[in-house]
Amino acid sequence: MGRVRILSEADVKSLVTPLEAQEAVEQAFQDFANGISRMAARVTVTIPDIIGNMRILPAVKVLPTPRPIPPTRGYLGVKIYTGYVGPVFKDLTKDRFTVLLYDMNDGCLLAIVAARWLGALRTGATAAVATKYMANPGARTLCVVGAGEQGETQVISLAAFLKPNRIVIADSIAANRDALVSKLLAGGLKVEGVDAIEVGVRAADVICTTTTSRNPVIQKEWLKPGIHINAIGANVANRREFPADVIKSARVVVEYREQALQEAGDLVVAIKEGEITPDVIAAELGEVVTGAKPGRSSEEEVTLFKSIGVAIEDVSVAGLVYEKAVAKGVGTVVEM
CATH class of the missing domain: 3.40.50.720 (NAD(P)-binding Rossmann-like Domain)
Incomplete structure (x- = not known):
């Protein structure tokens, strides 16, 4: 089975600066406009008998920043999170935001990235x-x-x-x-x-x-x-x-x-x-x-x-987080 890197909120905060996130997001929008990457609109599924939902944002062929020449690697990714009404949603001790990052070339899962701070960071970057x-x-x-x-x-x-x-x-x-x-x-x-x-x-x-x-x-x-x-x-x-x-x-x-x-x-x-x-x-x-x-x-x-x-924001910044984590040995690597 493959090895997967798990990156916490603290890991994300330690690895990427606002200017680095901006560079990744800007490149992602350029690639999307040029037809290189693709994404789908957010899918929202309501939860029966509970005032809440699950939301999914997928993107494919998101290339890394800085860009390798030629661009031999890239990512598929999906942000998954849940939304609830009331105090339960504001409990910051619990994780409801996650990005799953996959290798573009073989579809294998590479990383599970905590994405509450990542989501706020990519919004600011955008x-x-x-x-x-x-x-x-x-x-x-x-x-x-x-x-x-x-x-x-x-x-x-x-x-x-x-x-x-x-x-x-x-x-x-x-x-x-x-x-x-x-x-x-x-x-x-x-x-x-x-x-x-x-x-x-x-x-x-x-x-x-x-x-x-x-x-x-x-x-x-x-x-x-x-x-x-x-x-x-x-x-x-x-x-x-x-x-x-x-x-x-x-x-x-x-x-x-x-x-x-x-x-x-x-x-x-x-x-x-x-x-x-x-x-x-x-x-x-x-x-x-x-x-x-x-x-x-x-x-x-x-x-x-x-x-x-939108999805390319999350996946582009998650890809940057992952590459820096690999280079610095940050995160927990597990066998799936």
Whole structure:
């Protein structure tokens, strides 16, 4: 039987930096746009008699970063995780997020990778890639709305790439905001908290929204001309962080059109209510990365990247984690 490497949350955190994750994700979107790799939209299976589900994200022929020449190795992978409603889902002592990584050449299982932090890291990395191609070059003020785990990795990833002069954290729950500000300050980042979301948004050149709100938390009149938005929350069809007038007035880019039209609440709700049509999507991120379509058309244009998380993000970062783990001898290797 084959040997499989098991990588824990601590292993993942120790092996990959935000900038390395960004490089892997950017390459993955380029490969997807060029038809090298493939993925399927998220499959969600509800659990009978329990308010929960299992979700599956598969991707194939995801090539490693840095890229070997010629590219003789690559990965197949699937992220599997469960979603439950209530306190049970917030119990961080239990693992519900996993990536299974396979050898592209023979289909053999290579690694089982803990993926809670990996998921947050790749989301931040993807937002950084979108910001690279969609924000104005002079953007230096960042506002993150939502002070949970995703908010943390948005700050870490955007700070590494954007190097902003000012980072503002906004959250309607003061205790969450203050806790994240303290954590980031302790980690060496210069951040500040604000009481009102509007105050942070009005000052920003780039905003990242990471809430679980079912109703809009941002208003169009708060947005300055030329602002770039990474809309990370509202990743299920009945939630929305932005009203339809923001979506209609912005250049909208998504990761994967098929999945976005199924899951991105900011789009799905507005389409169902007849406020917008699917044509509001200007491009997929891979098309922007490859230069097939522009990320913005002018300095004054408002740009919006609607992220819901797709398979190539997880598998590309998991592949990077695995390669670094092998090189450094990290993880537990078992016979299956």
